[in-house]
Amino acid sequence: MKNNYVPMSTQPLLSATGLCKTFGGVKAVQHAGIEVATGSITGLIGPNGAGKTTFFNLLSNFIRPDSGRIQLNGRDIHTMQPHQIARLGMVRTFQVAKALSRMSVLENMLLGAKNPAGEKIWEVLLKPKLVQSQQRELKDKAMSILTSVGLSAKANDYAGGLSGGQRKLLEIGRALMADPQLILLDEPAAGVNPRLIEDICGHILNWRKHGLTFLIIEHNMDVIMTLCDRVWVLAEGTNLVDGTPNTVQNDSRVIEAYLGID
Ligand SMILES: Nc1ncnc2c1ncn2[C@@H]1O[C@H](COP(=O)(O)OP(=O)(O)OP(=O)(O)O)[C@@H](O)[C@H]1O
Ligand SMILES: [Mg+2]
Incomplete structure (x- = not known):
């Protein structure tokens, strides 16, 4: 008999498998997945147009996946509305801050x-x-x-x-008002001056110390290296590699994907 028992300590806070989304002819996300451990700061990186924001939109159900499954705390959420998902403890911010x-x-x-x-x-x-x-x-x-x-x-x-960086902080602050367990941040450092980027990273590390979990899309590799425990790489809508920031940064497949070498 198959043992379906999953010990609580290893159940990811958020998991997604087989997510697909096509816009017209564009396969933005193809059979992509992720796992976010409780208390982690998990990174999602990939070249421009890799499907990262679409993937976030699917996770938070701002757009419906064509197929795939998403679970938060072991509960299926891909059929729920964004506000219901927020009530269960997962909130997100946007690539272009929506203040x-x-x-x-x-x-x-x-x-x-x-x-x-x-x-x-x-x-x-x-x-x-x-x-x-x-x-x-x-x-x-x-x-x-x-x-x-x-x-x-x-x-x-x-x-x-507010400046670009202050808007990003306001957006994260607004997300915190919902008492979330997990916050999805889409490029928190984009368009932010270096001093404020350091501040934002400090706040994220501090909030994590207080029990929050983060999933972060970011192009700034210093931010990824400073913050993340584990990094997932998307390329052409699909999972390329995942691992520690160091392993991922030195993986030749990742370097090739960023350089656009076939
Ligand atoms: N609403 C949409 N309609 C049509 N095509 C879309 C839509 N949203 C995204 N796409 C396409 O899907 C692909 C993935 O886009 P997405 O914005 O998810 O990438 P990204 O990894 O977030 O890129 P970036 O790093 O530049 O933010 C792109 O080819 C994009 O043009
Ligand atoms: Mg994006």
Whole structure:
């Protein structure tokens, strides 16, 4: 008889197998998979157009896979809506930070909260005190996250006035408002000045120390080498190699894929 027992300690927090997505004639992702261990910082790298962002969109169900399976904590999530997946503990950020520029930094943060009180009119009418106190708590939480990323002084400024790096931090901060277990970051260092990249890396390492797990797409190899425990490489929509950052960086198949040598 087949033993299907998987010990808890080895069950990945997130796993995906056989993911496929075709856009018209373009096979953006072909039978790709990944495993993200609990408490890890896992990297996803690959040349431009390799399918990394599409892969993230599939993992978070912003687009539906043509086929494949995704599990979070052993639970199938590929049939769920993004907000249901967020409620189960997985949130993502976008390659182009999606801060709403005509809203304040604090208001952007509050958008990331899970089930904010006062969303339903009957709550406001019937339980105004409860709504007020929950909103105060959320504001305090948002301010403490903003303080931790050095953005508290900007809380009442328009998000549109932030630099590229500050927008990335705001996006990660907003993701933290949902109390996630796992955060998917799409190029957190892109367009960010080197000083702020160091800050972002420091914050990520610190959040991991506090129990968060990360899956990070990044072209900046210094960031990958500094942060990641394990790296997965995608090329032409499919898995090429995975391993420690060092092994992957020195793998001739990876070097060839980046140089575009056939
Ligand atoms: N919505 C879409 N419609 C059509 N083609 C798409 C769509 N999204 C992605 N593609 C194509 O799928 C392929 C993979 O794109 P994707 O953005 O996932 O790559 P990437 O690895 O994130 O690249 P980069 O490193 O430049 O961000 C590309 O050929 C791209 O043009
Ligand atoms: Mg991309």
